[in-house]
Amino acid sequence: KRDDVDVEQLEQAVEQLDPKNATYTNFTDLPLSEPTKLGLKAAHFAVMTDIQARAIPLALKGHDILGAAKTGSGKTLAFIVPVLENLYRLQHVGMDAGLGALIISPTRELAIQIFDVLRKIGKHGHMFAAGLIIGGKSLEAERQALSRMNILVGTPGRILQHLSQTVAFNVDDLKMLVLDEADRILDMGFQRDVDAIIEYLPKERQTLLFSATQSKKLSDLARLSLQEPEYVSVHAED
Ligand code: ADP
Ligand code: MG
Numbered sequence: 001k002r003d004d005v006d007v008e009q010l011e012q013a014v015e016q017l018d019p020k021n022a023t024y025t026n027f028t029d030l031p032l033s034e035p036t037k038l039g040l041k042a043a044h045f046a047v048m049t050d051i052q053a054r055a056i057p058l059a060l061k062g063h064d065i066l067g068a069a070k071t072g073s074g075k076t077l078a079f080i081v082p083v084l085e086n087l088y089r090l091q092h093v094g095m096d097a098g099l100g101a102l103i104i105s106p107t108r109e110l111a112i113q114i115f116d117v118l119r120k121i122g123k124h125g126h127m128f129a130a131g132l133i134i135g136g137k138s139l140e141a142e143r144q145a146l147s148r149m150n151i152l153v154g155t156p157g158r159i160l161q162h163l164s165q166t167v168a169f170n171v172d173d174l175k176m177l178v179l180d181e182a183d184r185i186l187d188m189g190f191q192r193d194v195d196a197i198i199e200y201l202p203k204e205r206q207t208l209l210f211s212a213t214q215s216k217k218l219s220d221l222a223r224l225s226l227q228e229p230e231y232v233s234v235h236a237e238d
Contacts, residue, residue, distance in 0.1 A: 006033075006034075007088075007089055007091065010031055010032075010033060010085075010088075010089055011089055013031030014031050014060050014061060014089070015061075017030070017031060017057055017060065017061060018057075019054075019057035019058045019061060019063075019230075022057070023053070024048065024053050024056075024057060025047060025048065025053065026046055026047055026048065027040045027045060027046065027047075027048055027081075028046070030056060030057065030060070031060070032081070032085055033084070033085060033088045033089075033126075034125060035084075035088070035122070035124050035125030035126040036081060036084050036085060036088070036121065036122075036126070038124035038125060039084075039120065039121035039122060039123065039124045039126070040081075040121060042120075042124060043120050043121060045077065048074075049069075049073055049074035049077075049078075050069070050073065050234045051067055051069040051073050051074055051075055051078050051232065051234045052074050052077055052078045052081070054232045054234070055067045055078040055079075055082075055208075055232045056077075056078060056081050056082055058230045058232065059078075059079070059081075059082035059086070059206070059208055060082055060085055060086065062086070062206055063206070063228075063229070063230045064206060064207045064208070064209075064226040064227050064228065064229040064230070065207075065208045065209065065210075065226075065229055065230050065231075065232055066209050066211075066222050066226060066229045066230070066231050066232070067208070067209065067210045067211070067232045067233075068210075068211050068212070068213070068214050068231075068232070068233045068234070069210075069212070069232075069233070069234035070212055070234075071212045073234060075180065075210045075212075076113070076114055076117050076180070077117065077121070078208075078210065079103070079178045079180065079208045079210060080114070080117055080118055080121055081121070082176075082208065083101045083103070083118075083151065083176055083178065084118075084121065084122055084126060084128075086175065086176060086206065087100045087101060087128060087150065087151070087175065087176070088126065090175060092150060092173075092175060093126070093127045093128045093129075093150050094127060094129075094150070095129070095148055097150055097173070098147075098150070098170055098172070098173045099149055099150065099151075099152060099169075099170065099171050099173065099174055100128075100150045100151060100173070100174065100175045100176065101150070101151045101152070101174070101175060101176040101177075101178065102151075102152050102154075102159070102171070102174060102176070102177050102178070102197075102201070103151070103152065103153040103154070103178040103180060104154065104155070104156055104159060104177070104178065104179050104180065104185065104194065104197070105153060105154070105155060105180050105181060105185075106155070106156075106180075106181050106184040106185045106187075106188050106190065107155065107184075107188075108134040108135070108136070108155055110180070110181060111132060111134045111153045111154055111155055112132065112134070114153050114180065115130065115132050115153045118130055118151065118153065128150040128151050129148050129149050129150050129151075130149060130150065130151040130152070130153070131145050131146065131149040131151075131152050131153075132152075132153050132154060133146070133152055133153075133154035133155070133158050133159055133162060134153075134154055134155050134158055135155070135157075135158045139161070139162075139165070139166075142158075142162065143162070143166045143168070143169075146162060146166055146168060146169045147168040147169065147170070156185060156190040156193035156194050156197065157190070157193055159193075159197055160193045160196055160197050163196075163197060163200045171200055171201055171202070172202060173202070174201050174202055174205055175205055175206060176205060176206045176207070176208070177198075177201060177205055177206070177207045177208070177225070178207075178208045178209075178210070179194065179207070179208070179209045179210070179221070179225065180210050181210065181211065181212065182209050182210060182211040182218055182221060183211040183212055183213045183214075183215060183218055184212075185221075186215070186217045186218060186221060191217070191221065194221065194225075195224065198224065198225055207225050207226050207227070207229075209221070209222055209225060209226060209229075214233075
């Protein structure tokens with residue numbers, strides 16, 4: 001169990017954070033937990049990219065976000081850091097906490113990349129259990145791990161398969177949903193799967209949606225999944 005004083009101080013610092021009026025440059029300018037600070041430092045992440053500097057403060061404060069920025073702009077950390085921090089402050093970790101965050105990615109390869117970043121940043125004192133659900137292993141093997149996980153990264157079809165077939169997969173206490181590369185999720189024909197997944201999730205949750213491009217279909221998905229979102233759009237300058 002975390003030191004409650006730590007969490008309380010962090011909570012107050014996040015409350016005081018003003019995402020509209022302040023300009024944050026470095027990760028160390030933000031109220032982040034020691035484990036996350038250590039993880040970012042060990043991975044040599046110091047200066048935030050534009051999308052990170054604008055999205056992370058809003059996400060720390062619990063807003064829903066529609067974030068658009070081109071490929072390579074650092075969107076992964078823009079949601080990994082808030083996922084780690086928001087679950088940390090809620091102390092939503094450990095065997096009995098259940099699933100706190102679900103991260104949906106269009107492909108197995110991207111899901112694995114996200115999982116690797118999560119592990120790299122999260123391995124310095126965080127206590128969450130995280131898993132991948134991307135198929136490839138037997139449904140039964142994935143199934144046994146599911147009930148213990150606090151953070152899951154997966155592809156739409158496989159996540160939906162578990163939601164409909166795995167009794168022990170309980171998402172009732174989910175706090176955060178991330179839709180990464182949402183434009184590609186739609187391009188690959190996963191709209192119906194994602195709609196169906198969202199049906200299973202608690203309405204009261206935070207949702208972060210990231211995309212490299214914007215489109216009509218994307219705004220439809222945003223309307224379905226986000227509540228009063230903050231729009232964070234970083235335009236390419238080249
Ligand atoms: P996107 O999802 O927007 O395409 P990624 O999250 O995959 O971008 O990041 C692209 C690359 O930039 C990765 O190699 C990542 O390690 C690196 N990167 C991300 N954030 C930072 C940062 N704040 N400082 C330095 N490099 C970063
Ligand atoms: Mg990405």
